[in-house]
Amino acid sequence: EFLEGPECSLLAFVDGARVWPMAPAMDHKRAYDGDEGPNTGGMGVFSPIPGLSAGDYGRMVQILQQTADALVREGIEYRGVLYGGFVLTAQGPKVLEYNARFGDPETQVLLPRLETDLAEVLLGIAKGERNAAEQLDWMSDSFVSVVMASGGYPGDYETGKRITGIEQAEQIPGVIVYHAGTKLDGDGNLVTSGGRVLNVTAFAPTMAEAIDKAYQAVERISFDGAFYRHDIGRKAL
Numbered sequence: 712e713f714l715e716g717p718e719c720s721l722l723a724f725v726d727g728a729r730v731w732p733m734a735p736a737m738d739h740k741r742a743y744d745g746d747e748g749p750n751t752g753g754m755g756v757f758s759p760i761p762g763l764s765a766g767d768y769g770r771m772v773q774i775l776q777q778t779a780d781a782l783v784r785e786g787i788e789y790r791g792v793l794y795g796g797f798v799l800t801a802q803g804p805k806v807l808e809y810n811a812r813f814g815d816p817e818t819q820v821l822l823p824r825l826e827t828d829l830a831e832v833l834l835g836i837a838k839g840e841r842n843a844a845e846q847l848d849w850m851s852d853s854f855v856s857v858v859m860a861s862g863g864y865p866g867d868y869e870t871g872k873r874i875t876g877i878e879q880a881e882q883i884p885g886v887i888v889y890h891a892g893t894k895l896d897g898d899g900n901l902v903t904s905g906g907r908v909l910n911v912t913a914f915a916p917t918m919a920e921a922i923d924k925a926y927q928a929v930e931r932i933s934f935d936g937a938f939y940r941h942d943i944g945r946k947a948l
Contacts, residue, residue: 714798714805717946719760720817721771725793726836728783729843732772734824735760736817737946742865744942751865752907755943757855757918758820762947763799771797771804778809790836819889819910820854852885853918855925855944857911861892862936864906871896872903872935880911880928885921887912888928903934918947 720738724731736758742748775795782789794810794817814821822829826848835841861868870892877888889912892905909932913924922944929939 712805714800714807716798716800718807719763719797719799719804720756720814721768721775721795721797722814722817722821723772723775723779723793723795724791724832724836724841724847725775725779726790726839726841727788728776728779729841730772730776730779730793731832731841731845731847732775733821733847734758734849735763735768735771736814736820738814738817739940739943742860742940744940749865751860753814753816753858754860754940755855755857756816756820757853757921757944757947758817758824759853760947761918767799767804771795774804774806790839815891816856816858816907816910819856819912823887823912823914824850824852824854826850850914852914852916853921853947854912854914855918855921856889856913857925857929857939857943858891858907859909859911859929859932859934859937859939860907861903861905862938864938868906869936870903870905872937874901874903874908874932874934876932877901877909880931883913883924883928883931885914885924886928888932908934908937918944922948 722733739755796808797804889910892908894904915921
């Protein structure tokens, strides 16, 4: 079955048949602007999704709940994160993939948006003690995360390139830089060590402001061969 439409992700905390959906997020899988080029692990993400209807969101929550119920019927008491990758087709949301983990780069906008204490959520689920009626609270701000990748990714790429400017980027209010493919070399310098190197996340009252902050921060960071998409979050405007 060919699924046509925009992709989005809905993650949920799961304790057996009890499901606490997170906020939806929209990833950008293709390497280049305009959704061109090869597929990647994700070049950026934003949350919330302004154009997502209440009906489509409700259907995705229902699918995750039905999945958790089916696991219980199979004798599997799953406790953890259930990641639902969906395509928003003309007939409604359709499942593209499942993962039993947090999403990357979705997590880089979801966890900073989460106002509920994450440790309490995880501990409550691990012990089977979290109240099913207790919903998750989310910041109303818009969040955007831009992936800075090594030149050549998702194909062959070089590593060991020195990274500068992260401290300057994080001086912008509302900016958080998450490390992915980085390490310290023998001289203590921060260098690249993977294809996707950094996630530059920003939040602001509006999506346009969050996008602007994220790219201001990206421009302050430098490493040889760095590339990134220039249109992350534009779909939300």
